[in-house]
Amino acid sequence: xxxxxxxxxxxxxxxxxxxxxxxxxxxxxxxxxxxxxxxxxxxxxxxxxxxxxxxxxxxxxxxxxxxxxxxxxxxxxxxxxxxxxxxxxxxxxxxxxxxxxxxxxxxxxxxxxxxxxxxxxxxxxxxxxxxxxxxxxxxxxxx
Numbered sequence: 001x002x003x004x005x006x007x008x009x010x011x012x013x014x015x016x017x018x019x020x021x022x023x024x025x026x027x028x029x030x031x032x033x034x035x036x037x038x039x040x041x042x043x044x045x046x047x048x049x050x051x052x053x054x055x056x057x058x059x060x061x062x063x064x065x066x067x068x069x070x071x072x073x074x075x076x077x078x079x080x081x082x083x084x085x086x087x088x089x090x091x092x093x094x095x096x097x098x099x100x101x102x103x104x105x106x107x108x109x110x111x112x113x114x115x116x117x118x119x120x121x122x123x124x125x126x127x128x129x130x131x132x133x134x135x136x137x138x139x140x141x142x143x
Contacts, residue, residue, distance in 0.1 A: 057113065077102075081098065084096060108124065
């Protein structure tokens with residue numbers, strides 16, 4: 001009986017530990033450079049980043065008008081929102097877990113957000129690139 005309890009306890013600890021590790025990875029902001037095809041910087045998500053991006057997406061205005069939002073230059077920044085943010089507005093009504101901020105070299109920046117049905121939505125960026133760059137300690141170029 002003691003062996004069974006020890007085995008179950010051991011398995012529980014292993015499962016809990018692996019879940020904690022993956023949760024920690026999920027809480028990192030990633031800056032991706034499409035030219036290099038890799039993540040060039042990882043920043044730990046903190047309250048300042050979370051609150052800043054959350055407030056920006058709650059105030060999105062309009063839909064991003066470009067038909068093909070993909071770019072092969074600039075940067076793509078993945079900001080996990082933990083805890084998730086409930087947005088109820090004219091243009092976005094969803095619980096948002098991740099925000100992708102796309103910063104092309106020669107076009108205006110924009111957000112890519114997946115709604116509750118995993119539908120991709122794009123919105124014009126309404127934040128402050130300089131403030132974002134400062135908080136991420138990374139030079140962001142914008143068109």
